[in-house]
Amino acid sequence: xxxxxxxxxxxxxxxxxxxxxxxxxxxxxxxxxxxxxxxxxxxxxxxxxxxxxxxxxxxxxxxxxxxxxxxxxxxxxxxxxxxxxxxxxxxxxxxxxxxxxxxxxxxxxxxxxxxxxxxxxxxxxxxxxxxxxxxxxxxxxxxxxxxxxxxxxxxxxxxxxxxxxxxxxxxxxxxxxxxxxxxxxxxxxxxxxxxxxxxxxxxxxxxxxxxxxxxxxxxxxxxxxxxxxxxxxxxxxxxxxxxxxxxxxxxxxxxxxxxxxxxxxxxxxxxxxxxxxxxxxxxx
Numbered sequence: 534x535x536x537x538x539x540x541x542x543x544x545x546x547x548x549x550x551x552x553x554x555x556x557x558x559x560x561x562x563x564x565x566x567x568x569x570x571x572x573x574x575x576x577x578x579x580x581x582x583x584x585x586x587x588x589x590x591x592x593x594x595x596x597x598x599x600x601x602x603x604x605x606x607x608x609x610x611x612x613x614x615x616x617x618x619x620x621x622x623x624x625x626x627x628x629x630x631x632x633x634x635x636x637x638x639x640x641x642x643x644x645x646x647x648x649x650x651x652x653x654x655x656x657x658x659x660x661x662x663x664x665x666x667x668x669x670x671x672x673x674x675x676x677x678x679x680x681x682x683x684x685x686x687x688x689x690x691x692x693x694x695x696x697x698x699x700x701x702x703x704x705x706x707x708x709x710x711x712x713x714x715x716x717x718x719x720x721x722x723x724x725x726x727x728x729x730x731x732x733x734x735x736x737x738x739x740x741x742x743x744x745x746x747x748x749x750x751x752x753x754x755x756x757x758x759x760x761x762x763x764x765x766x767x768x769x770x771x772x773x774x775x776x777x778x779x780x781x782x783x784x785x786x787x788x789x790x791x792x793x794x795x796x797x798x799x800x801x802x803x804x805x806x807x808x809x810x811x812x813x814x815x816x817x
Contacts, residue, residue, distance in 0.1 A: 548762070549617050553592070555762045558755050563800065565744040570598035570657060572742060573681050573804045577602075581677070582652040585609045588640050588670075589659025591618055593625025593633075595683075596655070600629040609633040612640060640666050648812065649675045656682040661721040664729055671733040671810040680734065680807040683742075686723035687715075692798045693756065696785040697767060700778050714766035723803035735809030744800040750790060753783045756798070 573595075579602045587596050590611030599609075609631055611622045619635040626633030636642065640663045650673050660667075660682050670680055694712055711719075721729055727737050748756055757779055760767065764775050786796045 549615070549621070551762050555759055556592075556594075558758070559746065559800075562746040562748055562755070563744050564747060565742065568598065569683055569742045569744075569802055569804065570595050572740060573657075573683055573806070574598055574602065576806070577653075577679065577681070579603050582679075583607050584651045585653045585655065586643070586646075586651045586673070587611045587622075588643070588654060588656040589613055589662065590622050590635070590655075591615075591657075591659075593618075593622040593629075595657040596622065596633065597625040597628050599631075603629065603631060605630055607631050611635045612638065612642065614639060639663075643669050643673060646673045648672055649678075651675065652678050654678070654680045656680070658683055658685070660684060661717050661719075664721045667730065667733050672812040674810040674812070676810070677808075678810060680730075680805075680810070682726075682730075682805050682807070683802060684721055684723060684726055684805070685718050686799075686801045686803060687719055688799050689718060689801060690714075690798055692789060692796075693760070693786075696782060696789065697760070697778055699785060700781045701773050712767050714763065717766060723801070726803065726805055730805060730807055733811050734807035735811060736807070738806040738808075740804040740806070742802040742804060744802065746798040746800050747795050748786075748798070749795045750787060753786055753796065756786060756796065757782060 579599070582603065583606065585596075585599070585603075585607060587593070587609060590596065590613045593611060596609055596611065609626055609629070611618075611626075611633060613622070613635070614637070616637040619637065622635050623633055640659070643666060646669070652675055654670050654674060661684060674680060694715060698710065698712065719725070723741075727739065730737050760778065760782065761775070767778075768775060790796045
């Protein structure tokens with residue numbers, strides 16, 4: 534992971550309480566009520582899976598989706614940059630019916646993991662931070678292992694991004710530009726994910742997850758809370774004052790609603806289920 538991304542991750546996700554609050558609000562406002570992680574694992578046969586790695590594990594949402602599907606003898610290892618996520622991840626493991634272990638650190642530390650040591654690798658909304666570790670994911674998977682990853686499409690939250698860019702455009706001479714968060718998502722998105730995965734896996738199955746967030750006009754403060762939470766991914770590298778964005782954003786969002794009952798923001802994601810890892814193609 535690049536140093537600037539590490540800094541942003543620590544700034545954003547290091548505030549664990551705020552992260553939990555924003556995650557809860559997104560679930561509340563989602564039109565698709567089926568948890569995407571449940572969708573991601575519902576077709577997997579867990580009978581032969583005994584070792585699992587959860588990369589960028591966070592609170593353990595992906596691990597918790599395995600409850601009732603895995604044996605109590607299954608080992609689960611979580612890797613995450615934020616040490617404070619450890620107790621939450623271990624609690625998620627307990628709810629999944631297994632004991633887990635947590636390793637704090639950058640995802641690149643899997644470069645030191647042994648070959649063919651995992652039956653399943655999970656990565657939810659994190660691979661765009663470190664797509665360069667894909668060769669090692671293929672290497673540490675067993676020959677019949679699976680890699681399951683979830684990511685955004687390139688227009689995810691695009692309605693919000695466009696409003697932010699309109700405000701920023703008053704301070705920017707460029708007519709078109711990408712926010713840092715847009716650049717980040719495009720490092721591994723629904724649109725380019727299969728092509729990025731293809732060198733390391735012989736088979737890639739795709740499941741689309743259509744979704745949108747709907748905010749009543751009286752609750753636009755929730756979108757502002759989201760912006761505050763993610764502001765390092767919006768504004769790092771710019772000279773824009775966050776308060777300037779916040780001062781104008783609610784009105785732009787209301788205009789965007791076009792008289793509807795609320796503001797609708799795109800939240801489409803995609804699941805990739807990858808098999809037939811190609812470890813022989815990993816350069817030493």
